[in-house]
Amino acid sequence: MNPVRWVLCSFVAAYCAYAQTAGGQTSQTQSNDPFAGVAPAATPQDSNGEPAHSWLGNFFSDNFGFRGELMSLFDSDLDGSGASRQSIGFEALKKFSSETSTIASFDFQARLVRRDGYNPIPSDMEGAGNPGWSFEVHNLYLDLYNVFNPLMGDGARRKQIGRFNVRIGHFYVPFGLNLQTDTHATLLQLSNGDNFGFDEDWVAGFWGAINKHLHYDVYYLAGSGHDLKFKGQKGLVAARISLSNRYTSQYGLEGGLSVIGGDRLASAAGAAPMTGALAPLRTERIGIDGRYRHTAPNGSLAFTTELSGGRDAFDPVVMELHQAEYLRSSRRWGIGSQFRRFYRDGGGTTASATAEFTWYFRNDVAGSNLHWIKLNIERQLESVGVPPHTILTLQYYLYR
């Protein structure tokens, strides 16, 4: 045989033998692989519930959230002066969308409150002027997202997304950390209550991302606190620059710089609580704030600070708040402590130190399912007009 032909024949024979073996192995592997031939379902199941047919049905089933709320609170100073606050409330949230975009959301949170007696605790500043039954609005606002989208093409939308959003309604005063901290039901409050006499107001303004590092808020505020009323005040203008979400996510860090100025309604004493005759008060503040969250053995620690200064009319004011919290990783219990001090030249100083223990039955991370008992003790270190007291508070709270 020709040597070349012999080599070629040998090669072909060897290849055929290999191919047969390899093919055999492949088919054997396929037959042993239980997932051979398995593919994603071609016809996905319709997993949504029965569609609502009416406009009203759609409204309450599509992107609609509803929560009920129950709170029972008792507090007393060491002289036996007791007070009770019982409330029942709700929160409703609705988002509105087009085919390709969420364009607005509406939030309404309110409660019916019954108060008997009153002690001036930070979580109930508005209680001083509302004995007995009252209906309180906490959140009542409309957010409009990317409001200039209708005026822009796709290229501009891509660049400006998240930058120009509008909020109008009743919400936290955009000063300090309160915009990003839900203190609706907590006993430990941030500094705006002491600083302005209210921590929520009627607002209208813009918010959004400046860039990947910074976020902005610019608002006009009525300056009247929880109830919308105009008694000669011009209102306030507030601006805040804060760190974007990536700092919270990656470093556990929140922080910002806030300024506010204009007229607000205030009691004769100028400071909280807002009771008696209210009159316009020229107000200026600048503040810096920060919160740092870090893992700790079997849990996490959070340190919060708010510092601000400015003037009420011609009187210099200084506010400081420092807070430390520990939350067990099981989220079953937590402890917290806080020091707060408000000084106004000519108006005296209020200061207190607080310690708190919380037992959580439910403590959903997103705050959408909460159930707790809190025991809080506040030692007033300085006060205006009355001797400093020690106030003990027991709170039961359910939100689901």
Added chain:
Amino acid sequence: MIRVLSLLFLWLAVATQSAFAAIGCTLTNPAEDLKYLYPEMTTYKEQLESFPKLKDGAAAFQGLRARLGSDLDPIYETYETPYTIYTIFKGTVKIGVVHGVNVPGKGGVIQVFVAADPNSGDIVNFFFQRLESPAARQLRSKEFRAQFTGLTLGDFYKHDYYAAADPGARGDKLAAIKPPALDAAGKPDYEAALRGLRKNLILLDYFVYGRRFEPYFERAHQALTKAKE
């Protein structure tokens, strides 16, 4: 007034039974985060979902444990827990789906977000919004997270079979993932992060993809049962 209060209490009791949750594991700043994931996006749409809204939601929730392969956490994983799905658009074309879940870690909460292909369900990206863990730096590393790109829920279900009956099988894509270098303190959070990723994909399959990966779960279950016999 007592009558009014009694009625309100009754209304609250009834309302909370059927209430649909207000919020879930949401992006703190969705526009910014979604733009980072999809630079070409022009708009996004949020959709609130929950098991009570699903057809046979109670049964689906019962099935979650089996698909997850571990017990549900009574705080993080309740029947009423709300979920927010973000759908990303470029013009009118759907280019992505993003969804986040909370899972308990050793040091606290771990928030795992997945960006997925809207058609195939493949993982396009996954990241941690909140990660209270001694292993945070390692788990956040791009190299570690990039290994999951292209995987689907089907790969997780297949892994259940391969890990138990055929370790080292070539079809086990999950076994090929190289875990980051972690000490003993960080390992529970690595496991929790994987569990969060799997839970996220299962929920996406329920809420977005119409359970298209169910055949993989069923086959893995059947094959494992057969292998045990």
